[in-house]
Amino acid sequence: MRLSKEQVLSTAVDVLDEVGLEQLTMRRLSARLGVQNGATYWHFRSKQALLEAMADAMLAGIVDDLDPHAPWHARVAGLAHRLRRALLARRDGARLFASLFFPLPNALDYGEAMIAALRDAGMSHRDAAWTADAVTYYVVGHAAEEQLAAGLPDDGAPATTRLTRAVDPHRHPHLHAALAHVPAPHGEEHFDHGLRLLVNGIPASAGTASAM
Amino acid sequence: MRLSKEQVLSTAVDVLDEVGLEQLTMRRLSARLGVQNGATYWHFRSKQALLEAMADAMLAGIVDDLDPHAPWHARVAGLAHRLRRALLARRDGARLFASLFFPLPNALDYGEAMIAALRDAGMSHRDAAWTADAVTYYVVGHAAEEQLAAGLPDDGAPATTRLTRAVDPHRHPHLHAALAHVPAPHGEEHFDHGLRLLVNGIPASAGTASAM
DNA sequence: ACCTGAACACCGTTCAAGT
DNA sequence: ACCTGAACACCGTTCAAGT
Numbered sequence: 001m002r003l004s005k006e007q008v009l010s011t012a013v014d015v016l017d018e019v020g021l022e023q024l025t026m027r028r029l030s031a032r033l034g035v036q037n038g039a040t041y042w043h044f045r046s047k048q049a050l051l052e053a054m055a056d057a058m059l060a061g062i063v064d065d066l067d068p069h070a071p072w073h074a075r076v077a078g079l080a081h082r083l084r085r086a087l088l089a090r091r092d093g094a095r096l097f098a099s100l101f102f103p104l105p106n107a108l109d110y111g112e113a114m115i116a117a118l119r120d121a122g123m124s125h126r127d128a129a130w131t132a133d134a135v136t137y138y139v140v141g142h143a144a145e146e147q148l149a150a151g152l153p154d155d156g157a158p159a160t161t162r163l164t165r166a167v168d169p170h171r172h173p174h175l176h177a178a179l180a181h182v183p184a185p186h187g188e189e190h191f192d193h194g195l196r197l198l199v200n201g202i203p204a205s206a207g208t209a210s211a212m
Numbered sequence: 213m214r215l216s217k218e219q220v221l222s223t224a225v226d227v228l229d230e231v232g233l234e235q236l237t238m239r240r241l242s243a244r245l246g247v248q249n250g251a252t253y254w255h256f257r258s259k260q261a262l263l264e265a266m267a268d269a270m271l272a273g274i275v276d277d278l279d280p281h282a283p284w285h286a287r288v289a290g291l292a293h294r295l296r297r298a299l300l301a302r303r304d305g306a307r308l309f310a311s312l313f314f315p316l317p318n319a320l321d322y323g324e325a326m327i328a329a330l331r332d333a334g335m336s337h338r339d340a341a342w343t344a345d346a347v348t349y350y351v352v353g354h355a356a357e358e359q360l361a362a363g364l365p366d367d368g369a370p371a372t373t374r375l376t377r378a379v380d381p382h383r384h385p386h387l388h389a390a391l392a393h394v395p396a397p398h399g400e401e402h403f404d405h406g407l408r409l410l411v412n413g414i415p416a417s418a419g420t421a422s423a424m
Numbered sequence: 425a426c427c428t429g430a431a432c433a434c435c436g437t438t439c440a441a442g443t
Numbered sequence: 444a445c446c447t448g449a450a451c452a453c454c455g456t457t458c459a460a461g462t
Contacts (some may be wrong), residue, residue: 002426026455036428038457043426047455098310098356101364101371103378108387115386127255127405129390134350134406137357141349144310152313168313172324173330178341193339196345201413214445238436248447256447259436361432 003033005043009053013090016054020151021092026050051103055097058086059106063113073199075117080139080195083110087143092151094143111136121202135198142194146186215245217255221265227405228266231302238262244374246318247357264316267309270298271318273327287329292351292407295322304363306355333414347410354406358398358413 011033016024021057029038033183060083066075089095102111111132118128149159169176223245228236238259242249252307256262274294278287299305315404323344330340381388 025453027453037455038429039427041456046229069366084366095311098353099307101360101374102357102374108379108384110386112387115390116235119386123392125386125393128386129394130402131409133354133357133402134409137353138349139344140354141310142345145345145349148311148313153430162254167414169321172320172328173323174337174340178313178327178337180260182341190342190345193342194349197343197346197413199413201409203413212218236435239434248449250448253437253448322437 003039003043008033008040009050012050012054013057017091021095024150050180051096052100055100056104056106057099058061058093058112059083059091059104062086062106063109066113069125071116072120075136076114076199076202077195078123079110079114079117080135083136084143084191085137087140088147092147094140094147098144114157118202123202124196131198131202135195138194138198142186142191149186155193214256215247215251220255221269222244222260223265224262225269228308229303233307243283259321263308264312268307268316268318270302270309271295271316271322274298274318274322278325284329284332285414288333288347288411288414289407290324291329292323292347295348295351296355296403297346299352304358304359310352310356330414331386335414343410347389347407350406350410354398354403361398388392409420 008029012024012029015032017203019028024039027037032041032042040050046054063079066078070078087097090096102108114130114132114135118131119125121128123131124206152159152162167176167179220241222310224236227241227244232242237317238252239249245252252262275293278290282290286409299309302308305348314320314404326347330343331337335343364371364374376391379388379391380387
């Protein structure tokens with residue numbers, strides 16, 4: 001039974017979901033495929049090349065069916081949510097994405113659409129590109145932390161209580177008060193709060209809302 | 213010649229600067245210290261524990277000599293810059309910090325100071341905590357990308373030209389135009405642009421600039 | 425063209441035994 | 444208390460040889 005490149009890739013993604021990024025191993029992948037551990041190297045030059053293919057595959061279709069007539073802020077927020085969902089769809093997806101250098105095909109499509117939306121907000125080329133970066137760092141950072149907290153050793157103590165125990169009310173009164181008022185760490189509401197911050201900052205940093 | 217915990221820690225930081233996070237190895241560290249590779253385990257329970265100590269050491273003094281009378285936005289920006297400088301001071305510092313769960317002593321001091329400043333901007337406990345997270349994700353994400361680009365294989369092709377070559381002007385016109393207008397990738401000016409975005413978004417998301 | 429089998433040069437971690 | 448020496452159970456990668 002012959003191996004295809006697609007088969008190696010999709011099995012790798014399965015293994016990632018099962019065991020996480022740390023335990024994703026060329027040998028484990030080979031075992032899962034039922035081949036010897038040198039076999040995968042015929043299809044992917046290196047583990048790095050495989051990881052890049054996996055990262056780009058996660059972002060497949062990220063710019064499909066965008067509404068070009070929606071207002072710029074809705075498009076920016078929509079793209080941010082699409083990236084977030086793509087990263088959260090697979091275990092350690094955000095960290096996988098963050099560990100790679102940017103220019104993968106689907107990531108470029110995402111960047112193009114984001115910059116286009118920001119140009120419509122009246123930003124210069126430079127500001128649009130830099131703002132796209134800022135939004136992307138936020139999305140990836142947020143998703144990475146969310147997945148990191150979810151994947152912790154958890155010795156009977158979830159991330160929230162570990163954090164609560166580390167905070168001394170006298171040394172960190174504001175942090176302590178905040179923790180008492182924050183229901184769950186991260187999640188959609190938390191994400192939207194920060195995203196709104198960025199989007200609200202855009203008109204203040206741009207000229208008017210006309211093109212060019 | 214006896215080993216101290218501090219000696220192991222500071223040598224580990226030296227090795228990190230020399231070889232980067234990927235090549236930072238318990239065995240390499242031991243060799244550098246002139247001991248057998250089991251020796252370090254008497255001082256640090258695991259590599260993870262050592263990495264946490266390294267990350268927290270990077271942030272030493274991050275809240276020293278803050279001006280409590282400065283306006284809130286200057287304090288927020290100041291703390292963001294301090295975190296940025298701390299992360300950039302050591303090779304792969306941002307990725308080291310990002311790979312760890314939050315509650316380290318110096319990181320908590322940073323969080324406390326950030327939330328305090330945001331409370332002075334008129335934010336609720338919840339909003340202040342979430343905004344502090346957003347700023348931190350941005351700072352860490354930006355620094356991580358900056359260090360990632362700096363530490364690439366560089367086969368005669370720096371990160372910028374690799375990106376330029378990957379962009380097709382027909383498929384990604386906005387991206388292509390933006391690249392032509394962006395002098396250097398990242399750096400201080402790039403960082404300040406995104407930070408201003410976040411800080412500008414704060415008043416729009418908060419009530420008035422009075423406490424409670 | 426595609427895979428096996430085996431090797432090479434590494435890892436983190438543990439632990440009896442020494443001092 | 445602190446370290447050695449040696450082992451255990453792994454890694455990613457390469458490559459002659461097979462089919």
